[in-house]
Amino acid sequence: MNKFDLTYIVDDDAIFVSIFKKILSKIQNFSEIKHLKNGAIALSDLKKRFDNKQVFPDIIFLDLNMPVLDGWQFLEELKQLPFKNQLAIYVISSTIDKREIKKCRKYKTVLNFIQKPTNESQLKAILGI
């Protein structure tokens, strides 16, 4: 069984984050879960971890539509950073736009796309738990 010591949820929707945390807690493989309200906050957090030589999160759930720095901008900026290959990112969004879903595959750091709404069994299947 895969274990995730540190999990990031990058999403501005507080209700979704509460629900998602519940689901993750039911799966029981996620120890520490951190909520970051948008891409900019997530990016500066990751940069700080890199500078301080701290461990990176084992998994990042990234929403697309967010204020300040949205999911796409986050991925674009990440491209320029040296630790881009040390991250495991899952894009999680309620978008049904096929072009957006396809676009996710262009980013090497994105492992998969998760469609909102989601549930325990679907998550387990995608994450291979």
Added chain:
Amino acid sequence: MKKSNISKNLLFTQKHFDLLVQLYQNSFVDTVLVADFYNIITETLVDGLSIDRASYWELLEDRLVCINLFDKNKGCHSLSNDIQARDLPNYFQALNNGIAIVADDARTNDYTKELKYSYLIPNGITDMLDLPIRENGSITGVLCCEHRDQTRNWSESDLAFAKAIADILIVMIAQYKRRKTELKLIDSERKLSLITDNSTDGFVVFENSIVTYISPSYRKLLGYSENELQHFSLQEVYSHIHPDEVEGVREFINEHLAKQAANFKYEFRIKGKLDKYFWREDTASVLYEHGQYTKYILISRDITAQKNAEIKIQKLYSISKIQNKKLLDFTHIISHNIRSNTSNMAMIIELMADTTDEVEKKEYFELLKESNYKLSETIQYLNDTISLKLNVKQQKVVVNLKSIIEKSLIGINVIIRNQRVLVNVNIAEDIFIRTIPSYFESIIFNLVTNAIKYKSPHCDPIITINTTKITAQQYRISVIDNGLGIDMTRNGDKIFGMYKTFHGNPDAVGLGLFMTKNHVEALGGTIAVSSEVGIGSEFKFTLYE
């Protein structure tokens, strides 16, 4: 009988002389119709020679056609049947070779007996004196003097008289023909000037890069008097072409002149004397000599109506394109915003169904209530936006710019005071605009509250509202702040989009600027922003007077 020779010392009788003078005088009267003149000729011949008949015939292709015939006994003018020229070879040969056929006995004369049965006997003619009428050396007709019954001996005086009349006739015919061509020319010139004077199309001729001719109507259309455009240089013409087209036209013309193209066509706007622009389509015909163009002839067509229609269509097309894009964006936004709420609700319901723990269930129920509230709120916002788009037909009224801005600020007086905001309204008292007051107030309200909401943490907010006159009817209004500023490279293209917030403020719903843009556009204006992080932002929108 033989052809007669004319003696060198012609003596007209007094009668002949008087008649000739009279005829000669008549020939100067321009108003005399050609038919009248033929009458005079034949009558003068009958009178002067004391004969029965005189006639004038024209050779039309293979036939002799009687143009005028005067018969003394009948006392009137009439016509005779056509005669086939090919039946009279000797007659024509004689006319060709000499100055007259003098036949004292026409029925036996070598040159006239061909006419015996067809013409002479039926008409009772016994004597003939026929003279050829020539034009450029070729026979075009015959002048015939005819007598009946008694034998007539043609005298030299008769011949001289008839010859003088034939000469006058030749002169008259030439004169008549010339006048006819002149009339035709005048007529076609009049027709042409009718076309060019009343048409908005025109002709222009350049010689050695200088205007040497411009058709009057085109000149008048451009507002110039007759002498103003003579010697107008090519450079001066270029300086009258609209700045949007001048370089393209210059390049196009030079390119074609370099290739020595004979014909080419181009479109542009040209300015008249009163700075008014006209759309033209010029077709150029160019003559070259030794590789240089010598004559440049333009047929300039007025395409203003066509162009205006084209521009209107283009405008409508781009409006509908923008509308379509907006509609598509709007559909995506609706679907996304509604979906994000319903997807939350779906997940909550699934979690609720999976648990038996009452405490947990209650927790989910609270989340469900919150989600439901958010969904209603979203739908409310979307509804507001749709009604804004639908209400563009509201009446515009004329308002004083300064007072409407001050009125917009009244509603936020408390915030302005509490947040220690300094608002400078630098607007002249005498500017009036046509606007929908509720929209305008909403624009100012949104821009000012935004500026306060995103103020700098380091200093008190200062907001300046300025106005600049752009054109006679257009104003630009600027709202300048010293707040946080927006990262333009990251967000420049999304500032006015729906549900975009840039500062992560908890009460930002991302609708303010979207609504503001819609309000400005509904009023027929545009909005733009310039901003720098840490320094402030400037929102500029245009308005019509």
